[in-house]
Amino acid sequence: xxxxxxxxxxxxxxxxxxxxxxxxxxxxxxxxxxxxxxxxxxxxxxxxxxxxxxxxxxxxxxxxxxxxxxxxxxxxxxxxxxxxxxxxxxxxxxxxxxxxxxxxxxxxxxxxxxxxxxxxxxxxxxxxxxxxxxxxxxxxxxxxxxxxxxxxxxxxxxxxxxxxxxxxxxxxxxxxxxxxxxxxxxxxxxxxxxxxxxxxxxxxxxxxxxxxxxxxxxxxxxxxxxxxxxxxxxxxxxxxxxxxxxxxxxxxxxxxxxxxxxxxxxxxxxxxxxxxxxxxxxxxxxxxxxxxxxxxxxxxxxxxxxxxxxxxxxxxxxxxxxxxxxxxxxxxxxxxxxxxxxxxxxxxxxxxxxxxxxxxxxxxxxxxxxxxxxxxxxxxxxxxxxxxxxxxxxxxxxxxxxxxxxxxxxxxxxxxxxxxxxxxxxxxxxx
Amino acid sequence: xxxxxxxxxxxxxxxxxxxxxxxxxxxxxxxxxxxxxxxxxxxxxxxxxxxxxxxxxxxxxxxxxxxxxxxxxxxxxxxxxxxxxxxxxxxxxxxxxxxxxxxxxxxxxxxxxxxxxxxxxxxxxxxxxxxxxxxxxxxxxxxxxxxxxxxxxxxxx
Numbered sequence: 001x002x003x004x005x006x007x008x009x010x011x012x013x014x015x016x017x018x019x020x021x022x023x024x025x026x027x028x029x030x031x032x033x034x035x036x037x038x039x040x041x042x043x044x045x046x047x048x049x050x051x052x053x054x055x056x057x058x059x060x061x062x063x064x065x066x067x068x069x070x071x072x073x074x075x076x077x078x079x080x081x082x083x084x085x086x087x088x089x090x091x092x093x094x095x096x097x098x099x100x101x102x103x104x105x106x107x108x109x110x111x112x113x114x115x116x117x118x119x120x121x122x123x124x125x126x127x128x129x130x131x132x133x134x135x136x137x138x139x140x141x142x143x144x145x146x147x148x149x150x151x152x153x154x155x156x157x158x159x160x161x162x163x164x165x166x167x168x169x170x171x172x173x174x175x176x177x178x179x180x181x182x183x184x185x186x187x188x189x190x191x192x193x194x195x196x197x198x199x200x201x202x203x204x205x206x207x208x209x210x211x212x213x214x215x216x217x218x219x220x221x222x223x224x225x226x227x228x229x230x231x232x233x234x235x236x237x238x239x240x241x242x243x244x245x246x247x248x249x250x251x252x253x254x255x256x257x258x259x260x261x262x263x264x265x266x267x268x269x270x271x272x273x274x275x276x277x278x279x280x281x282x283x284x285x286x287x288x289x290x291x292x293x294x295x296x297x298x299x300x301x302x303x304x305x306x307x308x309x310x311x312x313x314x315x316x317x318x319x320x321x322x323x324x325x326x327x328x329x330x331x332x333x334x335x336x337x338x339x340x341x342x343x344x345x346x347x348x349x350x351x352x353x354x355x356x357x358x359x360x361x362x363x364x365x366x367x368x369x370x371x372x373x374x375x376x377x378x379x380x381x382x383x384x385x386x387x388x389x390x391x392x393x394x395x396x397x398x399x400x401x402x403x404x405x406x407x408x409x410x411x412x413x414x415x416x417x418x419x420x421x422x423x424x425x426x427x428x429x430x431x
Numbered sequence: 432x433x434x435x436x437x438x439x440x441x442x443x444x445x446x447x448x449x450x451x452x453x454x455x456x457x458x459x460x461x462x463x464x465x466x467x468x469x470x471x472x473x474x475x476x477x478x479x480x481x482x483x484x485x486x487x488x489x490x491x492x493x494x495x496x497x498x499x500x501x502x503x504x505x506x507x508x509x510x511x512x513x514x515x516x517x518x519x520x521x522x523x524x525x526x527x528x529x530x531x532x533x534x535x536x537x538x539x540x541x542x543x544x545x546x547x548x549x550x551x552x553x554x555x556x557x558x559x560x561x562x563x564x565x566x567x568x569x570x571x572x573x574x575x576x577x578x579x580x581x582x583x584x585x586x587x588x
Contacts (some may be wrong), residue, residue: 122539122540123536123538123539125537126542127546130546134490134493137489138486138490141484141487144487145484145487146487148484153482154484
């Protein structure tokens with residue numbers, strides 16, 4: 001038997017690796033290892049006030065801190081009897097769109113694109129693809145500007161508070177976002193076409209089980225009180241623990257999750273597969289022209305799904321701004337209760353994110369956070385095994401490591417917030 | 432060449448921007464931001480920091496026909512003495528142990544600027560303590576004060 005170990009997966013958020021055990025041309029085992037130490041956030045917040053919780057839980061991640069904040073807000077407000085006005089809800093949705101936009105842009109242009117164009121890193125793109133680099137910097141700046149306007153800061157914004165916003169976003173700033181968002185539409189369309197032109201190194205024929213929130217208003221959006229699954233099941237988010245069963249494995253510090261005992265996928269590809277028919281505008285047009293049954297099986301379509309979502313986010317900004325500025329500027333709604341328990345869920349950039357809090361006499365008694373990457377890890381391993389076996393059967397061992405990294409990266413795993421160099425350990429003399 | 436002479440050369444020959452980098456919540460990593468914030472108090476509009484959005488500032492510089500020099504200021508680990516100050520050119524950056532937060536790599540930005548015929552430099556301060564919520568170490572605080580005084584003298588304010 002020989003084992004190939006990719007000790008550090010590059011161009012992902014955090015520290016992770018892949019080990020593959022191969023015997024007689026077959027993959028015996030494949031493991032995605034997460035080396036990050038557990039952060040114990042669920043325990044850190046016990047005994048803290050909801051206000052403290054909102055300062056602590058977004059620190060789980062610097063890329064999707066607002067998704068964590070929003071999911072926590074939804075859970076805490078529901079638990080404490082806070083019903084925010086429509087304008088607050090819509091401004092928070094705009095904030096979430098900004099985060100999805102800038103997170104997808106980072107992944108598409110800086111982490112995934114070098115794979116498809118045959119470069120080692122985004123630095124290598126500068127010479128021949130300066131237009132893409134400049135577009136991505138412009139889009140990232142715009143995403144950060146959205147974060148600034150809505151959340152108060154580019155990263156780890158503190159403006160969304162229990163019951164509303166510390167300072168509701170100014171009308172002039174919202175109108176600036178509306179105008180600016182339209183500058184990128186044509187260039188993002190080119191990006192979609194670029195990603196649609198790439199060929200994939202592996203094929204898949206078995207459909208993936210997808211899962212995402214089901215927005216109640218029938219739109220393509222990132223909030224919902226129920227979860228829809230590609231097997232036709234739908235259940236309320238309050239029941240998430242019954243369906244999303246978390247567990248741990250001895251070789252990795254990240255939690256895992258199964259649905260009905262099997263792996264499943266959340267994120268942009270899940271949303272496009274389950275809600276794509278709801279897309280409108282240019283994003284809807286691209287969905288209709290590009291979508292095929294292959295999207296139901298091949299995780300590498302995640303990049304294209306993200307590119308379509310970037311366009312959808314840009315097209316959503318003017319609509320949301322127009323709706324918000326028509327409404328009266330909302331104040332902060334005070335909590336009516338000091339005890340309660342509830343679940344909040346949002347579609348974070350990488351998929352469905354659940355937060356659960358139980359509050360007793362104004363202090364947190366228990367907390368549970370289920371992240372998208374924890375839900376995706378089993379499916380990442382499954383898709384790596386299929387790809388590995390295919391490459392071995394095609395005698396393409398030379399492409400094994402790079403392709404496995406490429407597939408892992410397509411899921412855009414957010415292990416935390418860094419990237420390191422790859423090192424390969426061959427532990428078998430035949431290697 | 433003495434740092435003072437080099438800085439004077441960089442900051443007086445062309446139009447330039449200064450960008451302070453770092454994280455104000457991580458001890459000495461606040462040094463770059465601290466300097467740019469103090470320079471902003473009585474400067475024109477060519478002083479920025481990471482909080483202003485690095486991508487946007489870099490894009491503006493790339494698209495500018497007149498700005499030719501960029502000075503980044505950041506806490507760095509170059510195995511020097513705590514508070515030691517060194518000026519690095521773009522070619523030296525990949526060798527450095529830069530402390531990055533959630534931004535793109537500084538090396539990436541400096542290579543992009545080089546491609547656009549812009550000169551970029553890193554004014555590095557050897558950090559002693561990157562601890563969460565730590566204040567600036569005495570050595571780095573002293574270097575920050577000295578650099579602010581020096582840059583205020585050099586800058587055409």
